[in-house]
Amino acid sequence: MALDRWLALVLLGICLAYGYAAWFTMDAGLAPFMKRNPIWPSTFPKVLSVLGIIAASVILLGIEKAEPKAADIDYRRLGEYNLGQALLLLALMVAYALCLRPLGFLISTSALLILGSFILGERKWHIMLPVALIAAVSVWYLVQVVLGIYMRPLPGILGG
C-alpha cells in the first residue's frame, strides 16, 4: 500500500475519533435550554465527521485513481537524502522551544543559529558567530523595544 493510502487510513482514524467525540460524548452535558436550540455545538462537527469519513474512504479504497507523477522527493528512498541533518534540525527546534524561557532569548537564539549552520556543514566560525549574535541582538531589540513585546533576554540567574 502506498504512503498516501496509509495516510488516508490515519486520517480516517482521526475522523472516526472526532466523529465519536461529536456524536456520542458532546450532547450529554448540554444544558436543557440549549437542547431547544435548532443548532447544538455538536451539529457542525457531526456533519464534518461524516463528510471526512466518506472522503478519506474514497482515497483509502482507491476509488479515485491518481496519476502517478514524479514527486520532488521519493519517500521510499528517504535514507539517501540528508535525513540525519533534517532530524537533527527538528530536534534543535524542539530544544529551542524548551530552552527559550529558561535560557533567555539571546542565548537560545544564538545557539539555534550557530548550531543550525553547524549541522548543515558550515565551519567558518569567524562568520557564523558574528552573524548569529548580530541577528539575535537586533531581532530582540526590534521585538522588545520597537514592537514592545516582552521577551526575557538572559537567563533568570543573570537578572534577565
Next chain:
Amino acid sequence: MLEGLLIGLQTALSVQNLLMVIGGCLIGTFIGMLPGLGPMSIIAIMIPVAISMGDPSAALILLAGVYYGAIFGGSTSSILLNAPGVAGTVASSFDGYPMARQGKAGKALTVAAIASFAGGTIGALLLMVFAPALSSVALLFHSAEYFALMVVGLSAIAAFAGTGQVAKALVMTLLGLIMATVGEGALFNLPRFTMGIMDLQSGFGFITLAMAMFALPEALFLVLKPKDLQGDDGEIKDLRITGKEAKAIAPVIGRQSLQGFFIGVLPGAGATIASFLGYAVERNIAPKKEQDEFGKGSVKGLAAPETANNAACTGSFVPLLTLGIPGSGTTAILLGALIALNVTPGPRLMVDEPQIFWAVIMSMFIGNLILLVLNLPLIPYIAKILTVPRNYLIPFILFFTLMGAYIGQNNATELLILVGFGICATALKFADYPLAPLLIGFILGAMMENNFARSMQLYDGVSFVWERPMTLGLLAIAVILVALPSYRARRAKARQDGIADGD
C-alpha cells in the same frame, strides 16, 4: 463627487499625510516580508501610534498604508521563500515561487508589483464609484448566503486541485475545518475537542498552522535534497517583462480587479478567498496549453491572485466605510481605531465627515503609486535574500518560523505544536497531499460555522437551504464543482481503457 474628490485631494496632499502614506507603506512592506507577521498584527501594533496622532484622517491613512504595504511585502516572501506570512498571499506562492526557482525572481516580483498596483488602483476607482451603491448588494446577503458562498469557495479550491487529487484536497479541507472547531467557539462559549489541554482552549493559532504547513516542510525539503537555491549568479537582472507577457496578464488584471473587488466587498470573504478564487478562475478559463503551466511558474497564475488580493483589500473598505461593518479581521481592527478617534463609520460618514472618506480614497491612489515606484527600484535589493548561502538561510528560515509562532501567542507550547504539525505536513507532502486547502478550511471554519448556526437559528432548521433560492443556487454550484472533475477523470480513464462513450 467632484467636490468630494477635491476635498480628499486637499487633505491627502498635505505634507503630514503624504509622509503618513510613505511611512505606512514602508513599515508595512518591511514587516510584512517577515513570514508570520501579517497585516493584522502589524496594524494592531501600529494602533497606539495612530491613535496618539489624534487626527482621524491621518490615522486612517497611515493604517491603510501599512495594510497595502504588508500585503505587498507578504507576496515578496511568498515568491522568494515560499513562506507566506499573510493568508491572502498563499495563492501567490503557487506560481511565484516556481518562477523564483527558475531564476526569474526579478520578473516574478515585477509582475507582482504591477498586478498589485493595477488591482489596488482599479479597486480604489471602483470604491469611489460604487461605494454607496454596493452597500445595498452586501445587504442582500444573509448568513445563509454567506455560508453557501464559503462552501462554494472551499469546493472550488478542492475542485481545481487537479486530476486524481479531488478526494485528497477534500480531505485536507475537511481536516482544516475540523481543526477550526477545536477550542471555544464564538457562538457557544463551550470548549470543544480540547481533550482537557489548557493550551488548546483558544484553538490552534493561524500563524502557527501557516508556518507548519508551508515554511517548515519547505525548509526540510531544502535540507533533505539540496538544490541550487539561486539562479546562475543570484543577480536579479531580468526585471523587465516582455510585451508578450504584458499582453498575457492585461486581461487577467482587468478581470481579477473587478472580481477581487466585489469579493472583497462581501464581509467575511476578503483577500484570501479573492486570491484563491481568482487563481482558480483564471486557471479554468485559460487555454489547455497554458493550464498546464499553472503551478509551474505561469505569469498569469501569479498576476491573478496578486491583482485579486489587492483589489479585495480595497473592496473590504466598502462595508467598513459605508455600513460600519468590518468585512475582515483587519478592517475590524481599523474600526476599533476609528471609534477610539471618535469617528463612527457608517452611512452618515460621507455626509458628516466627507474629508475622512475622500482622503482615504485619495491616499489609496497615492499609496499604490508609492508602492510601485518605491518597490520596483528596490526589487534587486529585496531579492538579495536569495543569494544568502544555504547554510545560513535555512537556520534563519527556521528561526523566523519559530519567531512568528512565538510572537503571536507568547507561548513556548506553540513552538512544540509548530514542530509537530510541521512533521505531519512534511509526511503529507511526501504523499502528494495538497496543504493549502487545509489552511483555507481552517481560516474559514469559524466564520462558516457561525453563519451556518445563525441561519439554522433564523429558520429553525435546515430549511434555509431550499427556502432561499440564492443559497440553493450557490450550494448547487458547489456540488457541481466537486462532482465534475471526478466525473471527467473517470470518463477520461474509461476512454483510455477502450470503453465506448455513451454519447
